[in-house]
Amino acid sequence: xxxxxGPPGAGDAGDSTESGAETERASDGPDGRYLYCVVRxxxxxxxxxxxxxxxxxxxxxxxxDRLSAVVHERTEPYESDAPDEVREWLYDHQDAVENVGEAFxxxxxxxxxxxxxxxxxxIRGWLSANEETLSEALDSLAGxxxxxxxxxxxxxxxxxxxxxxxERLAELGEKLSDASEGTAFLVQKQYDKxxxxxxxxxxxxxxxxxxxxxxxxxxxxRELGDAPQTPLTEAPTGPTARFAVLADESECDAVGEYLDxxxxxxxxxxxxxxPWPPYTFAPDALEPxxxxxxxxxxxxxxxxxxx
Amino acid sequence: MEPAPPSDDxxxxxxxxxxxxxxxxxDADVVVTVAEIPLIGIKLRAAxxxxxxxxxxxxxxxxxxxxxxxxxxxxARFDSER
Numbered sequence: 322x323x324x325x326x327g328p329p330g331a332g333d334a335g336d337s338t339e340s341g342a343e344t345e346r347a348s349d350g351p352d353g354r355y356l357y358c359v360v361r362x363x364x365x366x367x368x369x370x371x372x373x374x375x376x377x378x379x380x381x382x383x384x385x386d387r388l389s390a391v392v393h394e395r396t397e398p399y400e401s402d403a404p405d406e407v408r409e410w411l412y413d414h415q416d417a418v419e420n421v422g423e424a425f426x427x428x429x430x431x432x433x434x435x436x437x438x439x440x441x442x443x444i445r446g447w448l449s450a451n452e453e454t455l456s457e458a459l460d461s462l463a464g465x466x467x468x469x470x471x472x473x474x475x476x477x478x479x480x481x482x483x484x485x486x487x488e489r490l491a492e493l494g495e496k497l498s499d500a501s502e503g504t505a506f507l508v509q510k511q512y513d514k515x516x517x518x519x520x521x522x523x524x525x526x527x528x529x530x531x532x533x534x535x536x537x538x539x540x541x542x543r544e545l546g547d548a549p550q551t552p553l554t555e556a557p558t559g560p561t562a563r564f565a566v567l568a569d570e571s572e573c574d575a576v577g578e579y580l581d582x583x584x585x586x587x588x589x590x591x592x593x594x595x596p597w598p599p600y601t602f603a604p605d606a607l608e609p610x611x612x613x614x615x616x617x618x619x620x621x622x623x624x625x626x627x628x
Numbered sequence: 629m630e631p632a633p634p635s636d637d638x639x640x641x642x643x644x645x646x647x648x649x650x651x652x653x654x655d656a657d658v659v660v661t662v663a664e665i666p667l668i669g670i671k672l673r674a675a676x677x678x679x680x681x682x683x684x685x686x687x688x689x690x691x692x693x694x695x696x697x698x699x700x701x702x703x704a705r706f707d708s709e710r
């Protein structure tokens with residue numbers, strides 16, 4: 322898609338930069354690298370690595386003294402509105418990072434469709450410039466993987482439970498059975514509102530319990546909000562809580578055991594998936610890198626228009 | 629209980645969530661992709677949620693185009709600041 326190449330009508334100030342960039346690109350050839358993840362350099366693991374990337378692309382390992390990036394040659398982002406095709410790409414990406422992780426240990430995973438302008442040298446430069454931050458991130462994630470936990474409660478089961486010990490609701494219930502046809506509508510509304518409040522409170526309480534329990538068993542826990550962001554499967558109908566946890570193998574076992582006790586309470590159903598590369602935790606582990614990176618880029622691009 | 633592996637059908641919702649929303653990101657500057665705005669994800673989500681009618685009416689295309697325009701302007705601003 323030519324869209325990604327340059328901003329048509331991007332403004333007057335951009336013109337000189339544009340032509341400058343064009344010259345650079347022409348001398349280097351159109352070069353780009355799809356970046357999957359960063360790992361500690363390990364030449365044995367690199368030799369063992371037998372994996373392909375998105376769309377069957379062949380992966381290459383680009384290394385500095387201490388770090389390696391796993392990439393494939395690609396200049397344009399992947400674009401499609403065909404769900405099946407995109408889903409295949411996502412699986413390809415995931416498989417690649419999983420294979421790399423098996424060979425090298427926990428990677429710092431990058432978001433799908435992250436494409437760096439430039440070739441292997443650019444990647445090496447970037448690895449070197451961010452070596453400290455990337456190394457620290459790898460250390461902090463080492464031996465741990467991400468797991469996703471989603472708990473969905475059955476609304477009716479919750480309603481039954483919360484209704485039992487709330488005086489206000491019991492009061493409204495009595496009032497409702499005594500109410501004349503005229504006032505019943507209003508009382509019903511009050512009743513429903515009270516019930517919703519109680520259910521929500523209960524869900525929040527259960528959610529907090531879950532966080533505390535998960536925290537006591539793992540390295541790190543993030544709340545992900547209660548609605549799934551991608552309605553790929555049917556959306557949960559009941560109150561839901563979602564978490565990402567960072568755990569090693571034994572911590573993962575402990576989470577699994579705990580989740581067994583959660584299932585069935587208040588009609589809860591539990592979805593537990595993983596191990597994922599630490600997608601949720603990587604951005605924070607890398608936080609300071611982006612500043613360094615930006616500065617590096619600015620230095621590198623110092624040939625831009627005069628200020 | 630054992631976690632369902634990422635290849636499991638049960639995990640597909642997490643697959644899309646983690647790959648399109650999470651993961652480390654590079655500066656828009658270094659990267660070719662439309663950073664932070666996973667357009668593929670939006671199209672994918674729309675199609676899978678059965679919101680094809682919205683796509684038919686062009687709502688997503690408009691949105692898509694608007695996001696791209698914003699991105700272009702951001703990039704242009706970035707260039708002119710140098």
